[in-house]
Amino acid sequence: MTDDEKTAEELLLAMGDYTPAIPEEVTAHFLAQSGFQATDERLVRLVSLATHKFVADLTNDALQHCKNRQAARKGDVRLVLTTEDLAQACRENGISLRKPPYYADTPAGSSDAG
Template identity: 40%
Template sequence: MHPKLPDFLASLEHYVPTVPDEVTQHLLKLSGTDCQDICLVRLVSLAAQKFVAEAAHDARQAHARRQKQPLARLKEAGYTARDKRPVLTSEDLAEALQQYGVNVKRPAYFANNIGRS
């Protein structure tokens, strides 16, 4: 065991995660784990928060790569040259999540789902 691990686990007692403890405990119960150790519950919350933050960052990078496409291709996708606001699309998120082994597919009835799966 790493010498700093007990100190880290003890610090989780005072940590307030973004995801409330009750939500994490509920999701753990749904997955078949009944965990009463608050430090472990907060460790799971922290890991989930890190995953979501990294996926959002990667999706933002995917968006930046998409914005570097030729203007004609962006117009085909429905973007205007005047609109400079970043818009996170489901394609950006799917590309980011694919790096983590999460495969995101649109349902067949999704709007603008022509020729895509």
């Protein structure tokens, strides 16, 4: 058994008692929709864990974009995460986002002057 196989086996054994943040039922549903039939529940947990890490990394990247954008403004110190922050983080990870024609970042009647 190679070191990679040992590490993979240890990871799968450690996953036995792990409860992922993304429910296994949700992961199994989307795996099935994509045509993948998972018979080993540990594999579904592993995909849930990888998905959770990806979403957490994407969210952290969006937060960094938000902080950088807010740093350019001198007076306002509160962080407001926008769709553009998320879109920038997605672009860095190879995900293309487009707003539907009826989407607005700010509610009608409010102004972003400041």
